[in-house]
Amino acid sequence: MNSVLSAPWFHWALVVAIGLPVLLVLLTELQNLLNRRGSNLARPLSLVRNYILPLGALLILLIKASEVSTEATPVRIVATVFGFVILILLLSGLNATLFQGAPEGSWRKRIPSIFLDVGRVVLIALGLAMIFSYVWGANVGGLFTALGVTSIVLGLALQNSVGQIVSGLLMLFEQPFQMGDWIDAPAGRGRVVEVNWRAVHIETGDGLTITPNSVLAGASFTNLSRPAGAHRIVVETEFSGADAPDVVIDVLTRVATALPQLRTDAVPSAIPLGGNRYRTSIPLRSPAEDGAAKATFLRWLWYAARRTELHLDGAEDTFSSEDRRWDALQIVGRTLRLPPATQRSLLGNVRLIRYGADEVVQAPGTVPDSMRFVIAGMVQLRAVAPDGAHVPVRTLDIGDFIGQTTLTREPVAAHAIALDEVTMLEVGREELEDLVSGQPSLLHEIGHVIDERRRDLAEALNTTK
Template structure:
């Protein structure tokens, strides 16, 4: 057991076991243990004449000489490995370690230097000639793999300047996705279609990069619309501003805005821009904003123009047709036929509300149905923590159905966020229709019962008479009593 060769190989084997088994679990502690083993290994070699800076002794025993040479070469390679690990564990920032570019490049350089040193000191090979030969070979290889080298150096620039990190949602050279990996060759993006797109670092270094995660709490949402040129721009912009005000997820600063982008012979292009504080909200807000823009423009009598469609002046809309179109957008009237809606359209009365004016108060039983024609209304309910905005209403949305159909109070406060126009239908005007169409009454109660879940969750449950009675049956009984129905 006093043979230094046996002890040296035992230390090397012990180090390999620690490396493969990852013992101890803590990375820094494991590195310190391996450094202690390397220090003991170095002390053993230098104290027994196995200096890594010269050939191994034992000239009379070829097996021992070869084993000594192997131990000296292992000393160089083990030192290179521990040096790269120490840099990786103790000095590099965590995000650089995840990207693995610097540690791979530095590790390759250190191992190359260790191999050259082992060849020169241990094996006593002519390193100068080897270096000269390897230099010529490096030139040939560099020309052969210049595109790969370009990716490597571009990766160094990207990792140094840090235009994006792993986890950021970016757009590189027209490719948009989430950064899932950054290495010495390329950046890997997970696209919205669930595919991995690999962008070479050389391409990323030259391309325009949009990082949607910077700043982290500010993300823009923009929708582009083409409008008929006969529409007055101030009217269009006012409608788009009302649409922007109707999205609850939009933050107040920076303020949302609408602008005229450009004009053509056939249309005028407008942009509506808003900001959200979470990247995950962009998709839902974009879809909601498109829908609200359509509804507000339709309420203002403005038509959207398909791109490339020839210009043709639109026919003026009759007042009765406008009211009929408004009734068709109300959910509880989906069960009515066109003739039945035509009977209700002339009965609608118009009313306007200024900004911040109260439209409906809680605990007040409305005797009419209110349908939003233009503008934005805010619906606020009370819960245990105080007032909570439940939703915002825009063109085509209705309020007061519970009072109109079943004589129930509103249970919410509704006020105008912008100057708004509404149409109202009185209870007495709806009673004859409900008496003639019992099936319509039942369908209305079914739709209305499905809309109570949100308010119930906020702590203002529907006051059903008994636990066994369903909300639908309770509403139907209330409708029969309120409108004197006999079915």
């Protein structure tokens, strides 16, 4: 019995028999704790528990307890597997501690994946060389010498290509743009849809432009998406020298403010440039909306300039001619039951105005100063729900009118949106007062329309609840 206790292998066997189960239990509990916390160190710890500890215990039993020679093939095989698992643990641990938990914007987060892949290959090559050198006694010095000479030869032969790749990789390390950003580069203007070690894929309006990283690294380009919330477009327009600058600026800002692409809580601005030219700056949500926002702005501005009797591009508006006004009064006369004499008296005091498709004809909360009758096109009345959504109430056709609270001086509660190009005949407040004084029944009819519109508005809002 004493001979067994004093034998050299007994102590090693006792260490393995007691230490291995205890360490397995401790590492299991620690791994469960890390899993509950979502830690990146849980995977490297599982390698230690499942592979390194058992393989290390097996090596101790083979070498110390069984006293098998380290040069024996079974020992070398186990030692090779053990060293390879240690190498995997090293790679996994570095990745978990340095890169997986890296904060956004740090240098660790910006390192391109190809740099990490190259680093892993180098570490694996060095690790395998050390395993074969120490475990199997292989001479790896000659192999490294041959690889070094080959690398020098290839580097000299491919210095231009390698230089371009390296410059592109350095640009990726800096990360001046990310996936989804909009950039304005010499190759084109568009959204970045793919970034790899060789090229950047830019989605433009004409297709997919593939630009080598080295080209972007050696050129200047603009990231339209940074800083976030700062993107805007600039539109230059020209008016007549007879147009008052303050009136022009007011029209430009009002049209820009109504754009659906306008960034939330942003305020457009307009300034005179001299020479009858004006510059309007419009903040947008995304560069993707540049084209649509500019087209809508210029289209709505054409109509708004003519409604306010401004001369966009120096053009005169002759649309509201006497013949057209008279034809429009025939429609209004049928709606309000006006005699021909009353229509003729209104001929010189009314005017025709036009609105573009999707333009706001009447905004909620405003007090109208005129009644406007639909002569051509269609206008949709919309209620504004508590969540900000627009709910259709009714569609106005030829002969219908808005601004029925002109005489009562009450603010309107509904949106009025032009569904297509709309022509309207505008009758001012003073002319309405004269009509009402001569036709008391007309005031009753207008009051009836006000009550009817209120009921329609309430019913539309109740359907959204």
